Amino acid sequence: MTTQKTSHNFTKIAFIPLHTNLFHIVLLSISLTFGVSSIYSQDIKTTKGIVAKQQNKATDTIKKNTVISTDTIKKENDSIKPKKAFLDGKVKYKALGYTKLDNKQKLTTLYDEAELYYQDIELKSGIIIMDYEKNEVYAGRIKDSAGKYTQYPNFKQGTNIIEPDSIRFNFKTKKALIWNSKTDQGEFNVKASITKKENDSVYFLKGARFTTSTNKENPEYYFRTSKVKFIPGKKVITGLTNLVIADVPTPIALPFAFFPMNKETSVSGLILPSYNDSNLRGFSLQNGGYYFALSDHYDLTVLGDYYTNGSYGMRFESSYAKRYKFRGNVNVRFENLINSERGYPDYSKQNIYNIQWSHSRDTKANPNSSFSASVNLGSSKYFQQSINQSNIGSSLNNTLSSSISYSKTFNIIPQARLSLTATHSQNTQTESINMTLPTLQFSLDRIYPFVGKDGVKKGFFKNINLQYNLNGRNYITTTDSLFFKPEMFKDAQIGFQHSIPLSTNFKIFKYFSASTSVNYEEIWYTKTIRKAYDPNQNTVVNTTVNGFDAFRTYNFSASLGTTVYGTFNFGENKKIQAIRHVMRPSISYAYTPSFEKYYDTYASDASGTMDQRYTRFEGGIFGAPGLANSNIMGISISNTFEAKVTDKDSTKTEPKKVMLLNNLNLSTSYNLDADGVTTLAWSPVRVSTGAQFFENKLNANFAATLDPYAIDNSGRRINTFNIDNGGSLFRMTSANITLNYALSSKDGDDKNNKKTDQTARNGGREDDLFGTATDLTDNRKSMFDGSEEEGEDTISEFFRSKIPWDMTFAYSFTYGNNNRENKITGNSLMISANTDLTPKWKVGVSTGYDFVQKGVTYTQLRFERDLASWRMSLNWMPFGNNANWNFFIGIKSGILSDIKWEKRNFNNR
Structure with a gap:
């Protein structure tokens, strides 16, 4: 070390700037101010363009530890390798209290709200001490005026945050020693007395506790362990682990524990079963299995139950999704249920199952096609008897239904649509099942043959339009016991329905809307029946005839309706200012002729004299041609009532609208071809209404059936009006009221x-x-x-x-x-x-x-x-x-x- 007075000449020093620029600036200022410099040798990394000039020729008086000009360095000294600066980036720091520099010890002390930033490291604490000699930084808490510790360190590296009492960190090795650290890792809050940071991905903890409680200082429970290996974002491995509840150790302990902590995807792992016992099936282990994280797009959960009497159950659950493509889930449940013990009179064994599948495709995937599925099928008694379900709402439901559909739109002129649908409907009480495998539907968009070039559809002729529809079905009726067995396809019915509706609509007298339509239908069947009397069985038998057959029908319909508005004003100073009544009456007419040509006769007894008429298309999935004319006129009236009332809020100037009756509907029909014996002219009047009260919290609905005809002693309707039989105008045959209040x-x-x-x-x-x-x-x-x-x-x-x-x-x-x-x-x-x-x-x-x-x-x-x-x-x-x-x-x-x-x-x- 060389000490010189201010009157002496100085040797110009070439300072190679460290990344910590503030330190050197402060050091240089102190040297120039006091005229005393303590200069330490430092190897300089040769940098092109930087050459120290010599001002003092008396270089022989300068000791080895003095930095000399590069042009006087002898060649034999060129073999000395320069040292690399210990920091690889800039260090930024500040403090509210003070910043103290100790050049001799190479220490920088930051006090009170100290902050340090280096690469991806952020450190905030009451006190921070940087040691340039050891490449370390120390951070700790400080005491306030009341002697209470405050400003605990907050160490953040990347996404990992640690809040200890104190920390010692090495910039070069990335190792750290942490006392009383607190950190959040996924759902865990981890606290350890001593933490050793081996590198960026491995931590070793001693005297640790971890919990999912949000109360970090006083959790209601935690797991205590002496040794922990922790890899952030991946896993936690512990030694002997003990469960502590309310600071009281429990006898629940594990020799070791493993917790996956993958943040990006789920991790496969075991699902521990729960123990239980049953009066009918003995002891059991339920819902144990394995979770498979197969990929980012789908997973699989396998669960099982086992009872000591031999009963068992299996469940497979999978969810899948792909953004902007599709999403769905599949649940398959199977249970083998054994009651009592073999050899006892109440012994029974049965298999029940349930399959659920839900799938939807994003419209962005393909706007011209769609695919969806909603499947719920299985044993009719599954929800009543399952050992792993307690669902009263499902067990009381009488119907299980499913639908899988695919549709595609063809952008041609006219536009065409095609859809394939498989449906399933199951009655859980009768155990009957109806299915369509599949239903084919094809349609061409409406064509307006008489519309002008301007495209305006106005009037009777310009509104005439027609289209084509095709409906094909493979219809299966079976039972629960034959489901998924070859016998279920034995009596399948196949049919095709072609229809060409021709219709138009127009205005009459400006206020009446009229519409007419003619519909042509052609039905194809692959099976028909033949009825004949069998003398050997002494009864009429039905014989199935395989082969193509078809019939054709047509019908005509028309309707006329209007809307009538009425308002009853009571005055603006009244609580009820007005009541508005909207009435929509309509009359419809439908005619279908007799298609007698499709009917044959058969002898109903051995004499051959009692002939009965039938159609070979009887029982077809699209119906059969009618034998009698259908000449029906329908009448319906729809009403709504709305009131304007003065609002309770005096600041509002407009009246408040209140719905009195959502609907009041009346409908009936008249058969123009009724003979008064086998058929009666008027059908019962059906009345329905609904309203909401108390700010729409109370929903009330009422429906009734009113029959204008009387009945005889046997309960059969007769061609006598009820009022002419000593009764009222209408005879109420049924009524229903429902109220729902939430x-x-x-x-x-x-x-x-x-x-x-x-x-x-x-x-x-x-x-x-x-x-x-x-x-x-x-x-x-x-x-x-x-x-x-x-x-x-x-x-x-x-x-x-x-x-x-x-x-x-x-x-x-x-x-x-x-x-x-x-x-x-x-x-x-x-x-x-x-x-x-x-x-x-x-x-x-x-x-x-x-x-x-x-x-x-x-x-x-x-x-x-x-x-x-x-x-x-x-x-x-x-x-x-x-x-x-x-x-x-x-x-x-x-x-x-x-x-x-x-x-x-x-x-x-």
Whole structure:
């Protein structure tokens, strides 16, 4: 080291700038100010264009550690290799308190709200110390005026954020030592007493705890382990791990644990089963299996159940999606159910299954074609007997239906459309199944042969149009026991329907709209029947005749209608200012001639004298030609009533519109060819109406059938008007009233938007009047889902002053008097209610009462407790054929969904 006075000459020093420019600027300023320089040798990397000039020729007095001019360096010194600067990028730093430079120790200290930025590293802390000699930085907390620690370090590298008490980090090796670190990794909050950062992708933790709780400082539960290997975004591997609840260690421990933490795609892994027991099937392991993350576009879940009496179940669930192309899911469920033990009189064995497939294609994929599927088929008794489903709404539904369709549009003139559809309809009570495999539909767009070059379609002739439609079906009727067996195709019916409708519409007297149409149809069948009397069997037998056959029909129809508007004004100073009535009367006429030429006769007895008429097309899927003329005139009137009322809000100048009756419809028909014996002229009058009250929360609907004819003692309609038989003008044969009322503690909240997906998909109600579905494969579904207050612990002294609740009522009344029985055939009330007893307790009930059968209908009680990171629920149906209860407690997080305990009991399963 050389010390010189200010009067002496200086040797010009060539400072090679480090990336930390601020340090050298401050150092140079201090040297020039005090006139004393402490100069240290530093190897200089040769840089073209930078040459230090010599001003002092007395170079022999300068020691080795003095930096000399490059032009005086001897050749023997050229063998010395320059050292590389220890930083590969610029370091930016600042501090609110002060910045202290120690040139001798090569330390820079930043104090109070210190910040440091280097490459992808961001460090904020109360104090930061940079050591240029060791290539390290240290950060720690500081004490405030009250002696409390504050300004804890916040270390961020890339997407990883660590909040420790203190940290020591090496810029060169990227290694770090962290004390009391806190970090978020996926759904986990991790805290460790000591963390060693080996490199950018591997961390070793000692004395760690991890949890999914949002309360990092005082979690309601956590897993404690002594050793952890942590690879961000990929996995966590631990040693001996113990579950701690409310700071109390539990006996639940694992010798090691593995948690996948892939952020981009799901990771394959085991799904642990849950233990249970059944009165009918013994002990069981349920819903165990494996999840396959096959790709970014589709996955597969395989689940299974096993009971000690030999019963078992399998489920395959897959979801798939491709952006701007398609999305869907497939669920296949199979269960082999064994009751009792072999050799006992109540022993039984059966197989039940259910297949669901939903598929939709994005319209952006191909605007000229579409493909969709909605499949729900299987055993008729699946939802009543399944050991892994508790769905009252689905079990009460009598119909399962499916549809798979493909359509394509051909952009030609005229435009053509083609569609192929496979349908399925299954009655779960009768176990009958109707299918079309497939239905072919082809149509050509409407053609206007008389329209002018200007394209204006106005008047009778210019509006004349025709089109062509083709409908082909392969219709199958079978039963549940023959489904998917060759026998189901034995009696399949195949037919084609060709139709060419010719129609037009026009105005009459400016206010009346008229339309007429003529329709020609040609039906093709591949099977017909032949009826004949068989003397050996002494009965009439039907013989199927295979081969092509066809018949042709035509019909004519016309309609005339108008719209009449009427307003009753009561004055602007009245509460009800006006009532508006809109009436739409219409008259229609339809004529179909007799097609007697397609009818034959057969002898109905052995004498051969009793001839009966029939058509060989009888029982065809598109019907058969009619024998008698059809000459019908229809009459209908549609009404709506709307009121203008003074708004309660005095600031509004316009009156408020209120719908009084959505509709009031009356319809009947008159048979012009009625003979008064076999057919009567007038058909019953059908009346229907509907209205909404209390800001559309109450929906009321009424329907009735009014018969103008009397009946005889046997209940048969006779050609005598009821009023001429000593009765009223009309005889009410049936009537039905339904009321639906949904209300909530929140204004404008529509309770009916709350859907039970599985129930709605199976054709049931979308609300919870018949209870909510319990999917035993995933009990993490919560009553709190979708709640605005989810996760908020807003307990206050006056919480009960505004308890959230919702309620739904449904009332149905049915009256029957078709044969003078004058009987109430149906009278029931259904109620569903949900409320929050506290911000963390939800209670719900669905029940009802049948006033005809005098008994309580299906009832479900629901209880749920939000335990922050955990969830506890109890669903109980106390009586009925589906009486059961199900209790569940477990962690909400999907990554720890296997940490749960559940208990259930199905009395009849």
